Structures are given as structure tokens and as C-alpha cells.
Amino acid sequence: MRAARIRPTCSDGTPYGFPGNVAPSSAIEIPDNVPVPQISKPGELLIQVKASTVYKDNLEWNELYPPSHATLGNDFSGIVVAVHDSEQDFRVGDHVYGMTHANRGGTWAEYAIVTTEEAVKKPDNLSWEEAAAIPGSALTADQALFRHVGLDDAAQNGQKRILITGPAGGIGTFLVQFAVLAGHHVVAASSSNERNESFLRSIGANEIVEYTTMGTLDKVDVVVDSVGSQVLADCWSVIKSDGTLLSFDACSWGYREEHKEKGISKGKEGVRALYMIAEPSRESMARITEHVAKGNIKGRVSKVVSLSDVREAYESAHSRGIGHGKIVVLI
Ligand SMILES: NC(=O)c1ccc[n+]([C@@H]2O[C@H](COP(=O)([O-])OP(=O)(O)OC[C@H]3O[C@@H](n4cnc5c(N)ncnc54)[C@H](OP(=O)(O)O)[C@@H]3O)[C@@H](O)[C@H]2O)c1
Incomplete structure (x- = not known):
């Protein structure tokens, strides 16, 4: 599958790391042969990602750096394609949205593992792009x-x-x-x-x-x-x-x-x-989804880019000329 990942080292082999050696946007690469992740534990869902977003300063987040993190992206909207045998609340085919934990990322990719704490059902009145624009923010x-x-x-x-x-x-x-x-x-x-x-x-x-x-x-x-x-x-x-x-x-x-x-x-x-550092939370997402369903809040999208263009989109996230709302990555 295709995924946008952060290269682990500089050209001289020095590992990137926070705070001394934060990776530049040029360290974002988009290979097309990343293995599709597999569910291994109760509480995990495999989703086909439809949309994610860009965070200004994402490469300054210390949770990004080794040992575990590779694929960028935290917000997601998408379709559940596999669930653990023990799963009661979600089924294959459910439309979901949410945010993965900062230390895992994973959603700038065609498929991602998310947990049942990170996902809730997407209200029907939101497009994939509008849904992805909401969770992390x-x-x-x-x-x-x-x-x-x-x-x-x-x-x-x-x-x-x-x-x-x-x-x-x-x-x-x-x-x-x-x-x-x-x-x-x-x-x-x-x-x-x-x-x-x-x-x-x-x-x-x-x-x-x-x-x-x-x-x-x-x-x-x-x-x-x-x-x-x-x-x-x-x-x-x-x-x-x-x-x-x-x-x-x-x-x-x-x-x-x-x-x-x-x-x-x-x-x-x-x-x-x-x-503070925000955490995935079904309780918060339930409150947010109630506001969405009542029409109190909506997902604002300033620009939609493809996965191939995430590096440029990340660089442009500091610019003030792109209107109000999130840059959404359509996968
Ligand atoms: N701790 C956490 O859990 C957590 C979670 C998510 C994000 N974050 C961080 O929270 C911050 C805000 O995120 P966001 O998504 O709301 O960001 P954002 O929409 O890109 O920007 C927030 C505001 O920053 C100002 N700004 C934009 N570009 C700027 C620039 N080049 N120099 C100075 N100010 C600029 C703008 O205010 P004006 O319109 O007034 O210029 C903008 O409205 C980021 O640093 C992000 O990494 C933290």
C-alpha cells in the first residue's frame, strides 16, 4: 500500500529525534510498497482510510520519533475492513472517524490500524473530508x-x-x-x-x-x-x-x-x-459527535490534497493564505 512516512535518519545516518534533530519536511517519503498493517490484539480495527489531515508543526511532536513511529497522520475517516474476533461494537463496513494516538500516527496511508477508543461512527451528514477535519482539532x-x-x-x-x-x-x-x-x-x-x-x-x-x-x-x-x-x-x-x-x-x-x-x-x-497533549477519547468524541449531529459545529476544510502532495501541504500549513479550516489529505 502507499503511505507517507518519515525517514528515520539524516543522509549521514544520524537518527532524527526530538528536540535536537527534528526531521525537516524533506524527510517525508511516500513509498508504495508498505505492508498493510494487520490486527493483532482485541480492541483493534483495520480501516481503509478515506481522508486524513495536516497538522502544522507535526514534525515537532516528540512522540513521532523512534522507536515506534513511522507513518504520519492522526485524523482519519474511513471504512472498517477488519475487526478482531472479540469485537462487539464495530462491524466490517462501518463508516468511522477519529484520531489515532500521537505516538502511533498511521493514517497518511491507504490502510491503518485504529483502536476502538480512537474511533466512533461517522454521522451521515458529514463527507469523508468534513469528518477527517474534526477529530484531532x-x-x-x-x-x-x-x-x-x-x-x-x-x-x-x-x-x-x-x-x-x-x-x-x-x-x-x-x-x-x-x-x-x-x-x-x-x-x-x-x-x-x-x-x-x-x-x-x-x-x-x-x-x-x-x-x-x-x-x-x-x-x-x-x-x-x-x-x-x-x-x-x-x-x-x-x-x-x-x-x-x-x-x-x-x-x-x-x-x-x-x-x-x-x-x-x-x-x-x-x-x-x-x-497539555490531547489524547484519543471515545467520551470526548461522543460529545463532539452530538454537537455535529445537532448542527452546532462542522468540519471546515480549507484545501484538499492527495497523498502524493502531503510534503508540500505540510510546508504550506504555516501559510496564512489558505482560508479557515484544515488541510485535508484525500487518500
Ligand atoms: N498539544 C497537543 O495535543 C496538540 C494537538 C494538535 C495540535 N497541536 C499544536 O497546536 C498548534 C495549533 O494547531 P492548529 O492546527 O490550530 O494550527 P493552525 O490552524 O495552523 O494555526 C493556529 C493559528 O496560528 C497562527 N499562525 C499560523 N501560521 C503562523 C505562522 N507562520 N506564525 C505564527 N502564527 C501562525 C494563526 O493565527 P492568526 O490567524 O492569528 O495569524 C492560526 O490561526 C500547533 O502548534 C500544533 O502542532 C498540539
Whole structure:
């Protein structure tokens, strides 16, 4: 079968690895003779992958690197083609969607093993492309807000003022929608009002600012950051001294220690500062699928590419010219 994989070593034989030797996009190769994976354990499903997505900074994820990982891609929509003998919940022919664990990937391929924790049945009102655009981004948003920050999903019990950075991005779009659906007040900060304001209003954001003017905001209870770098550093000045700050930007895993050392978080020692990695979860996917079925959220696709074009698509994922939504890989 065809699959897009990461070459394990540089041309001089040095293994790629996180953080010192992150593979460049040129290390992505697409052989057509990769063996079709085989189910070996209870809880595994073999699926024919119909669509997957591209994550900006995917090659910066430390889980990608040896010993186990080779085939890239985490989001999937597809058809179940084999189930373990003990399987009760899924059958051959089921249409499913979900996200594989970060340390396994596997869905930039014609066939992939996924687990029953990672897959749920795909609602009929979603195309393969729309379905693939949802899981990883929506799971990250759901777990950021309701598991890690611990927001109430019914804000009549206490509405919070929440600042979201990168709100027009793949994950940011779901952060805004979930927080608004739960009744919280959302301040959406992006790099350009001109490019993002009407879109952010359309998904329910209450206040819109640019990063350069975040300092003028009334203080917020919660910050959820998807951008990192200077934008994340600037968030300390906006958060209440007993607030919660969470980032999941791929390059920000060490931000708490770094910001403390550099004095960036000085005076905000009472802030609960968190970093998170999203996990596959049927419970989260069930909640997300309920929103999809009610028409509360949808999968946004900015561009569709073929498996042959994933390297270029990965390189273009940093560009801001591709519209709102995920780059989807049609397999
Ligand atoms: N920890 C986890 O579990 C986990 C899971 C999935 C993804 N991630 C990471 O989360 C981050 C956000 O993912 P995403 O899929 O939401 O990304 P995205 O849609 O590509 O981008 C999010 C926002 O980042 C800003 N941005 C885009 N290109 C940029 C550039 N060249 N320089 C600076 N900012 C730029 C944009 O904001 P503006 O419109 O304001 O410019 C964009 O809306 C990535 O780092 C991704 O790897 C982490």
C-alpha cells in the first residue's frame, strides 16, 4: 500500500529525534510498497482510510520519533475492513472517524490500524473530508477547556472570561465554538482583524482584538493559547493573578520554566500554568459527535490534497493564505 512516512535518519545516518534533530519536511517519503498493517490484539480495527489531515508543526511532536513511529497522520475517516474476533461494537463496513494516538500516527496511508477508543461512527451528514477535519482539532479543544482548564460546560454556574489565541486556526475554531456553546465570554485574539474578524464573529466570539493590543483588555480568568512564542509570553499581562493559562502549541512544552527563568511570568505566581497533549477519547468524541449531529459545529476544510502532495501541504500549513479550516489529505 502507499503511505507517507518519515525517514528515520539524516543522509549521514544520524537518527532524527526530538528536540535536537527534528526531521525537516524533506524527510517525508511516500513509498508504495508498505505492508498493510494487520490486527493483532482485541480492541483493534483495520480501516481503509478515506481522508486524513495536516497538522502544522507535526514534525515537532516528540512522540513521532523512534522507536515506534513511522507513518504520519492522526485524523482519519474511513471504512472498517477488519475487526478482531472479540469485537462487539464495530462491524466490517462501518463508516468511522477519529484520531489515532500521537505516538502511533498511521493514517497518511491507504490502510491503518485504529483502536476502538480512537474511533466512533461517522454521522451521515458529514463527507469523508468534513469528518477527517474534526477529530484531532475538536478533541484538543474539548480536552483543553473541559478536562484541563476544568471549565463548566454550563456557564450559568459561573461564566468565565476566556482569551483564545489563534482562534481562527484549526483548533482555535473549536475552542471558540465550544466555549461559546457552554455560555462563556470569549475574547478572540488573532494577528489580523482584517483577515479574521468577520469569521470570528460568525462562530460566536464576543470580543475581537489583535495580538498587538491585548495589553488594553480587561483581565481574563482563562487563557487558552494555540500559537506560542511571543503571543504566549504576552498573555501573562492579560491574565488575572489567580487565573488559568494553558498552551498546547507544539513548541511551547517548556514554557513555564523558560518564562520563570526569564522573569516573563514574574508577579503571576498564583496563575495555574498548564501544558497539555490531547489524547484519543471515545467520551470526548461522543460529545463532539452530538454537537455535529445537532448542527452546532462542522468540519471546515480549507484545501484538499492527495497523498502524493502531503510534503508540500505540510510546508504550506504555516501559510496564512489558505482560508479557515484544515488541510485535508484525500487518500
Ligand atoms: N498539544 C497537543 O495535543 C496538540 C494537538 C494538535 C495540535 N497541536 C499544536 O497546536 C498548534 C495549533 O494547531 P492548529 O492546527 O490550530 O494550527 P493552525 O490552524 O495552523 O494555526 C493556529 C493559528 O496560528 C497562527 N499562525 C499560523 N501560521 C503562523 C505562522 N507562520 N506564525 C505564527 N502564527 C501562525 C494563526 O493565527 P492568526 O490567524 O492569528 O495569524 C492560526 O490561526 C500547533 O502548534 C500544533 O502542532 C498540539
